[in-house]
Amino acid sequence: xxxxxxxxxxxxxxxxxxxxxxxxxxxxxxxxxxxxxxxxxxxxxxxxxxxxxxxxxxxxxxxxxxxxxxxxxxxxxxxxxxxxxxxxxxxxxxxxxxxxxxxxxxxxxxxxxxxxxxxxxxxxxxxxxxxxxxxxxxxxxxxxxxxxxxxxxxxxxxxxxxxxxxxxxxxxxxxxxxxxxxxxxxxxxxxxxxxxxxxxxxxxxxxxxxxxxxxxxxxxxxxxxxxxxxxxxxxxxxxxxxxxxxxxxxxxxxxxxxxxxxxxxxxxxxxxxxxxxxxxxxxxxxxxxxxxxxxxxxxxxxxxxxxxxxxxxxxxxxxxxxxxxxxxxxxxxxxxxxxxxxxxxxxxxxxxxxxxxxxxxxxxxxxxxxxxxxxxxxxxxxxxxxxxxxxxxxxxxxxxxxxxxxxxxxxxxxxxxxxxxxxxxxxxxxxx
Ligand code: CBY
Numbered sequence: 001x002x003x004x005x006x007x008x009x010x011x012x013x014x015x016x017x018x019x020x021x022x023x024x025x026x027x028x029x030x031x032x033x034x035x036x037x038x039x040x041x042x043x044x045x046x047x048x049x050x051x052x053x054x055x056x057x058x059x060x061x062x063x064x065x066x067x068x069x070x071x072x073x074x075x076x077x078x079x080x081x082x083x084x085x086x087x088x089x090x091x092x093x094x095x096x097x098x099x100x101x102x103x104x105x106x107x108x109x110x111x112x113x114x115x116x117x118x119x120x121x122x123x124x125x126x127x128x129x130x131x132x133x134x135x136x137x138x139x140x141x142x143x144x145x146x147x148x149x150x151x152x153x154x155x156x157x158x159x160x161x162x163x164x165x166x167x168x169x170x171x172x173x174x175x176x177x178x179x180x181x182x183x184x185x186x187x188x189x190x191x192x193x194x195x196x197x198x199x200x201x202x203x204x205x206x207x208x209x210x211x212x213x214x215x216x217x218x219x220x221x222x223x224x225x226x227x228x229x230x231x232x233x234x235x236x237x238x239x240x241x242x243x244x245x246x247x248x249x250x251x252x253x254x255x256x257x258x259x260x261x262x263x264x265x266x267x268x269x270x271x272x273x274x275x276x277x278x279x280x281x282x283x284x285x286x287x288x289x290x291x292x293x294x295x296x297x298x299x300x301x302x303x304x305x306x307x308x309x310x311x312x313x314x315x316x317x318x319x320x321x322x323x324x325x326x327x328x329x330x331x332x333x334x335x336x337x338x339x340x341x342x343x344x345x346x347x348x349x350x351x352x353x354x355x356x357x358x359x360x361x362x363x364x365x366x367x368x369x370x371x372x373x374x375x376x377x378x379x380x381x382x383x384x385x386x387x388x389x390x391x392x393x394x395x396x397x398x399x400x401x402x403x404x405x406x407x408x409x410x411x412x413x414x415x416x417x418x419x420x421x422x423x424x425x426x427x428x429x430x431x432x
Pocket of ligand 1: 093094097142143145146179184186187238239240241242284287380381383384385386395399400401402403404409410411412413414416432
């Protein structure tokens with residue numbers, strides 16, 4: 001072989017090795033990339049009108065390098081406009097996601113982040129969360145998922161904020177990791193990502209800290225990882241919607257996926273769920289896709305291409321599959337009740353087959369406004385029920401309206417859960 005050919009071959013070999021070294025140990029293999037098409041298409045074809053709520057989507061687009069200039073531009077512009085318009089009321093987690101998304105993969109939005117002082121504003125929002133905890137029995141303004149996102153964004157933005165002061169708040173014993181006594185896997189996973197970023201920066205001596213801070217961070221990470229691992233069920237962690245971020249947490253801070261069998265088990269269950277349409281919401285697709293492509297939120301400042309490079313996707317511009325299945329002409333009946341402590345208001349409701357929980361609530365409200373009136377807010381996961389019978393959820397009291405079916409809490413929101421004939425649906429005034 002001529003030396004020039006040898007050199008070219010060596011170059012090719014190195015090229016094919018380097019990307020895989022930069023990726024994580026568990027990712028969808030090249031031949032299975034097409035299984036990810038539904039996720040990519042859901043994200044590309046969604047109707048984005050909600051400004052900052054789309055930050056999670058833009059972050060994923062950039063992280064997994066799906067190049068769609070039109071969409072990136074549209075999302076970037078909306079997020080920036082929304083920040084300018086709604087800045088005071090934007091929550092810590094929303095601003096954190098916006099900073100991660102706008103700043104990901106070194107692009108022109110960095111100027112906006114700097115000129116609009118987004119990182120120091122996030123520092124202020126974080127401070128306000130902690131202050132609220134001090135005055136409201138350890139309850140933050142939002143929740144620990146958002147506090148973790150904020151810590152992650154502050155850490156990745158290389159700010160010299162006194163990040164180490166906040167480490168003690170992330171002790172796994174803190175009640176804010178638990179909802180109704182149950183460990184919130186989503187929250188734990190986000191905290192592991194944030195604490196791992198902090199740990200790495202302490203180790204690189206990029207932030208001032210003493211050995212005690214480092215030890216504490218390590219202990220918290222290990223304990224949170226163990227809690228995530230204890231929530232394992234059929235290769236998933238928590239439920240299907242918390243698995244993507246749990247995978248990311250396990251990638252950066254454990255050897256769990258070094259065992260190929262563990263990786264196969266998770267991927268098998270997740271791909272099966274994709275096939276069954278579990279990720280019809282763009283936010284659900286955005287939260288699982290990075291992990292399936294071997295990426296984590298800690299990679300926002302890196303550049304790595306993995307097995308499923310974007311050109312392997314078959315991006316179609318067909319209309320997205322609607323979140324609500326096609327309503328059929330036949331009717332079904334369900335029992336619906338509103339429970340406040342020991343008082344129940346129940347009724348029988350008839351809706352079209354294929355209706356979601358929210359349709360039942362609306363039908364009940366139409367029947368009897370006094371007993372079943374309710375209000376909701378938009379969230380990236382669809383409508384969030386804020387009040388029923390004029391009683392409102394309140395973060396300072398840890399109160400909310402829980403959705404249940406046949407006595408079991410639902411793992412989908414009111415706008416997504418499709419009801420079945422004969423089911424007993426409930427909204428229950430609860431504390432978390
Ligand atoms: N995002 C957030 O701030 C949300 C963080 C989150 C941990 C989130 C899940 C995880 C995620 N990946 O985004 C979260 N839910 C929280 C914090 C909460 C609490 C919100 C109040 C607060 N303190 O901020 C609370 C009240 C405990 C809660 N979730 C309630 C509910 C129920 C909503 C009912 C209603 N009133 O409308 C519900 C439906 C559970 C129930 N049975 O009542 C619920 N959550 C669900 C199902 C979910 C999942 C959604 C899955 C889906 N397909 O729709 C979830 C992904 C999520 C969103 N909640 Co909460 C968890 C899961 O199942 N893995 C940051 C911000 C910037 O966007």
